[in-house]
Amino acid sequence: MRSLPPVGIVIIGRNEGERLVRCLASAGGAHAIVYVDSGSTDGSVAAAREAGAEVVELDVSVPFTAARARNAGLARLLEIAPDARFVQMVDGDCELARDWIGVGSAALEDDGTLAAVFGRRRERHPDASLYNAMCDEEWDVPVGPVRACGGDALFRIAALQEAGGYDPTLIAGEEPDLCWRMGARGWAIRRLPAEMTLHDAAMTRFSQAHRRSKRAGHAFAELVWRHGSVADPSWRRAVKSTLLWGIGLPGIAVAGALGAFAWLPALILPIGVAGLFGVQWLRIASAKRRAGFGARYAQGAAGVLLATKISQAAGLLRFHLNRLRGRRGGLIEYKASG
Structure with missing residues (x-):
């Protein structure tokens, strides 16, 4: 079997509860796992530490953004695992597919032009509501070259660093912005024909x-x-x-x-x-x-x-x-x- 290169996982979350517990369990076996918490009050930090993850608690006096959390997670990952070449960014409401890290890292190793790869993100309960089903449809983008990825993706750390990381001032749209900057530097992004994550939108009301x-x-x-x-x-x-x-x-x-x-x-x-x-x-x-x-x-x-x-x-x-x-x-x- 092909051996895995050093791959770190950065999980970000805020009050994800049991969703985070499932996410942490699915990340087991990674080279290093960092969980970044944005002011949770539900025991998420304790759950992450119990699962063996390195925990970063963001300063609550500075506005929270997903971009800020991912940057902090990557910085800590490189401190505890400086040999990591790839990083899987994943939201705390997602569960990683068992074979995804191997599939994704192999694609990055085989094509040095790729900055990031991602696979199929599925909704955990698409039948629970029309809104969940719409999320599941939204995640199913065509396989092949794409302009941007979502919050869950496996990145080449060198490409992330070259582009300057995520823009921490963006409260939304941080992934398209990052991907645009990586693309401007000649990097490519690809959607692979593989299962990647199981997402739990828990969206049952129009207000959501x-x-x-x-x-x-x-x-x-x-x-x-x-x-x-x-x-x-x-x-x-x-x-x-x-x-x-x-x-x-x-x-x-x-x-x-x-x-x-x-x-x-x-x-x-x-x-x-x-x-x-x-x-x-x-x-x-x-x-x-x-x-x-x-x-x-x-x-x-x-x-x-x-x-x-x-x-x-x-x-x-x-x-x-x-x-x-x-x-x-x-x-x-x-x-x-x-």
Whole structure:
């Protein structure tokens, strides 16, 4: 059998409870394990120490971000395991697949141009709610070269360091930002045809989907603002879509209903906008049906995606309002303690 190179694992978490216990158990056998805690109050730190992980407790006087936690974890990993060449970043609500580290590290060893690889992230309970099922669909990106990875990925430490690590000031979108900077330096990222992690979104209410989408809107707005004309086209498309469906069309409907356009009957514009949303709902649902999803899921997911355009708009506006006021926004969390 092929021997594993020195691979460290950095786990980040905040009040993940039993989810963290499962994550720690799945990381057993790694060269070194570091757990970074962002102010948990549920015994996560004690659980990590009991599992044999090196623990880093972030200073609570400095705003928490996932990027800050991952940077702190990598720094501590290199102190206790300076020979580590690769690092698996993983969120504390995920469980690593048994063979993933071997598969991922082999890919990095075989191709020196790869900065990071990742595999299939699955949702633990996709049948528990429509929102969980949508997460499971979201994780299933095509195999092959990609522009960015998510929070779970196996990185070449040299590539991470060359790009300057994660930007600790970002409250969301830290992985696309990092991947963009690595790509600008000639590094590649690949999705492998292998199981990687089992994720537990525990998302059962629309209010959670709203907050998660609000965070996404904030992330795309900040990424486009920071990178400007060289921003990833997918980020710009996301912002344009939010402006159209989350702000522009709803704004026109409200203005029409309030009589802002005196030469038109009050209900003409709201009815017209509702019709456009209906057509878009049908387009999204039809596309999901063609992709092999059942009618009930396709229709429900299309509705949630359209409804949360307002949520994304809230995140976009929050970023720009804070920017104009010269202050940073806090974390946007959607999950209850585990």
